[in-house]
Amino acid sequence: MNAPIIPTGQDLIEEIxxxxxxxxxxILGHYYQTPDIQDLSDFVGDSLELSRKAADTxxxxxxxxGVRFMAETAKILSPEKTVILPDMKAGCSLExxxxxxxxxxxxxxxxxxxxxxxxxCSAEVKALSDIIxxxxxxxxxxxxxxxxxxxxxxxxxxxxxxxxxxxxxxxxLWPGVCIVHEAFSESxxxxxxxxxxxxxxxxxxxxxxxxxxxxxxxxxxxxxxxYAKESPxxxxxxxxxxxxxxxxxxxxxxxxxIGAPGADGNCACNICPYMALNTLEKLYVxxxxxxxxxxxxEDVRLAxxxxxxxxxxMSAGNSGGTDLGPKDLAHSG
Numbered sequence: 001m002n003a004p005i006i007p008t009g010q011d012l013i014e015e016i017x018x019x020x021x022x023x024x025x026x027i028l029g030h031y032y033q034t035p036d037i038q039d040l041s042d043f044v045g046d047s048l049e050l051s052r053k054a055a056d057t058x059x060x061x062x063x064x065x066g067v068r069f070m071a072e073t074a075k076i077l078s079p080e081k082t083v084i085l086p087d088m089k090a091g092c093s094l095e096x097x098x099x100x101x102x103x104x105x106x107x108x109x110x111x112x113x114x115x116x117x118x119x120x121c122s123a124e125v126k127a128l129s130d131i132i133x134x135x136x137x138x139x140x141x142x143x144x145x146x147x148x149x150x151x152x153x154x155x156x157x158x159x160x161x162x163x164x165x166x167x168x169x170x171x172x173l174w175p176g177v178c179i180v181h182e183a184f185s186e187s188x189x190x191x192x193x194x195x196x197x198x199x200x201x202x203x204x205x206x207x208x209x210x211x212x213x214x215x216x217x218x219x220x221x222x223x224x225x226x227y228a229k230e231s232p233x234x235x236x237x238x239x240x241x242x243x244x245x246x247x248x249x250x251x252x253x254x255x256x257x258i259g260a261p262g263a264d265g266n267c268a269c270n271i272c273p274y275m276a277l278n279t280l281e282k283l284y285v286x287x288x289x290x291x292x293x294x295x296x297x298e299d300v301r302l303a304x305x306x307x308x309x310x311x312x313x314m315s316a317g318n319s320g321g322t323d324l325g326p327k328d329l330a331h332s333g
Contacts (some may be wrong), residue, residue: 004288006281016040016280019287025061026054027283030070031221032241032275037065037283044247046222048119048134051077063287065278067092068294072123075294076304083294086282090274092120097176098155100124106152106174113150113172116141117307120178121155123296127303130310135205135220137315138163144314158182162205162212180241181206183269188261189214189239196235196258202227203239203260211239211260228252241272 007015017040020027028050029041038044043053047070054062055077062083064071069092071085103125107115116138117129126132133141142163145151153160154174158181164171181204189211193201202224203215212218217227221244228236228248235256238245242259249257262269286292 006284012280012284013040016284016287019284020063023061023287023290024059025063025287026057026059027063028054028065028074030066030275031225031244031247032272033065033243033278034276035243035246036280037278038243038246040280040283041065046134046136046220047073049222050074054078054081061287061290063283065283066090067095067272067274069095069120069122071294072296073119073308075296076123076126076301076308079296079298079301082290084286084290085292085294086279086286087277088292090277092274093179094118094120094155094176095122095125098122098125098174100128103154103174104128110150110152110172113152114145115152115154116145116160117154118156118159123300123304125155126307127300129304129307131314132304132307132311134311135159136223137311138205139166141311141314142167142169156206158208158212159205161209162218165209177208178206180270180272181211181239182208183262184208184211184239184260185263186210186214188263189237192237192258192261196237198233199235199237199258200231200233201237201239201260207239215239225251228255228257241275242270243275 027041029038029044030047043050047066051074054074060081062074062081064074064083064085067090068085071083075083098121100122107128114130116131116133117125119132119134131141151171153171155176157173157175158177160171160173184207200216201214202217203211205218221240224240225247229251237258237260239260245257259270
């Protein structure tokens, strides 16, 4: 039996729109997706922001054009919805760096520490954590944790290190990194800055210190986008995955945005290879077949949701003050 033919060109786009309506689906596109996927998405944004928006819709299906941990987060918040990911191989180097069994063992060696865990991790690791953080909420949450409380921060050692330096707090850092942000070259960045001396540098906190140290602004993808819109600078250097520039150019087309360079100044090493696995063709097939789907153990989902809900409460200023410690935040591991 021959495989179904996949449409091309405008027919492909029209078929995706038809299937979206037929399936009562919402399409989510992360800032790091290619422009064609971003332009076809109902919502474009950061991972948690997208999952929360999808939860507020009456859609039956969430098609998450991002990576696996993002689609899992959508399932955690919308268990009644079918969540599909165009390519299940779309993972994350941070998630890969932190296997649940190793994280569990690490936690057990440090029972007096609470675990602040970056959202870029598996549902199983979220379930073993006390509080999930995002790059935009980490500062707010750390400010609410008593200085004497010991902290494990994982899986991104660069984000954790940035927070440790900013707040002057020692933390046990899990040794994971984002392969995209790790790829930026300090020497090539300085060359680019010399060519554009008036261009401020905006960097994601997943970048290593030798990039952060040259940044005029450090923040999440949403914060960087806001900065790009509001800064009076007409040229800017952007040190995060370069597909965010598509949204910047749409918002302020009169400005010039330059992606921070990789090792040789010309490589495409700052493009996320996992995000690149999603294509319009795969999105079409996933909507057609409702596959691959995110399937999750309910106990894991509920435990992960506890850690996510703590983040949402603390981000809104509802932490309950300075009572946070291991006894208050007994993890489910």
